[in-house]
Amino acid sequence: MKRLSKVRLIIMAHPDDPELACGGSIARWAEKDEVYYIIVSSGEKGTWDRNVLPFKVAKKREEEALEAAQFLGVKKVIFLRHADGEIQSVKTIKIEIAALIRRLKPHTIVTHDPWRRQFHPDHRASGFAVIDAIMIARDWHFYPFLKEVGLAPHRSEELLLTPTDNPTFINDISTTFGKKLQAIRIHKSQLEQLPDWERRIKEMTETVGKSSGFKYGEGFYQMRI
Numbered sequence: 731m732k733r734l735s736k737v738r739l740i741i742m743a744h745p746d747d748p749e750l751a752c753g754g755s756i757a758r759w760a761e762k763d764e765v766y767y768i769i770v771s772s773g774e775k776g777t778w779d780r781n782v783l784p785f786k787v788a789k790k791r792e793e794e795a796l797e798a799a800q801f802l803g804v805k806k807v808i809f810l811r812h813a814d815g816e817i818q819s820v821k822t823i824k825i826e827i828a829a830l831i832r833r834l835k836p837h838t839i840v841t842h843d844p845w846r847r848q849f850h851p852d853h854r855a856s857g858f859a860v861i862d863a864i865m866i867a868r869d870w871h872f873y874p875f876l877k878e879v880g881l882a883p884h885r886s887e888e889l890l891l892t893p894t895d896n897p898t899f900i901n902d903i904s905t906t907f908g909k910k911l912q913a914i915r916i917h918k919s920q921l922e923q924l925p926d927w928e929r930r931i932k933e934m935t936e937t938v939g940k941s942s943g944f945k946y947g948e949g950f951y952q953m954r955i
């Protein structure tokens with residue numbers, strides 16, 4: 731029998747990225763689908779406080795990520811715990827993600843658009859690692875040890891890249907916009923570093939939504955796999 735709900739897998743570099751990028755869509759998907767997060771780095775460098783120890787920042791941010799995910803209805807958050815700012819130098823990430831794709835068997839995978847004009851090297855590196863991982867997860871002859879540990883190939887159906895400079899799919903988040911704001915607010919340790927975030931998120935989602943006739947929207951670059 732065909733499953734009615736879909737598995738949606740959100741793979742982002744840092745603990746607050748899912749909610750900032752697409753918290754309204756996650757809240758909508760979680761109403762009927764199974765949503766999972768993979769967070770590549772716990773973001774231990776994400777503070778302006780010179781006197782705090784990075785591992786304490788990571789612990790706090792993981793707690794915030796779990797709370798925000800639970801608030802949105804996400805089933806599970808998987809932390810890969812790679813060093814913040816160094817994701818591009820870790821060669822195993824694509825294999826780690828491929829193994830988890832084979833295990834969770836997502837219909838939809840969501841990650842950063844690595845081709846977007848942006849500063850953060852972790853966002854680019856995570857986006858590219860996920861795209862590489864989709865191939866490894868899908869094709870039979872990549873990394874034969876995966877089959878030996880019980881992880882058969884899995885082909886996901888769609889990849890959604892966000893944030894993106896070129897949205898091709900706008901998701902209507904008018905009913906869950908409030909939840910997106912509330913989920914971002916849970917990342918208390920980050921709000922000081924996101925000056926004026928509430929107004930900026932409102933403006934951005936209004937602008938993106940307007941192009942498709944929605945009050946609020948989130949934009950994705952959609953690729954069929």
Ligand SMILES: [Zn+2]
Nearest residue numbers: 743744747850
């Ligand atoms: Zn980030």
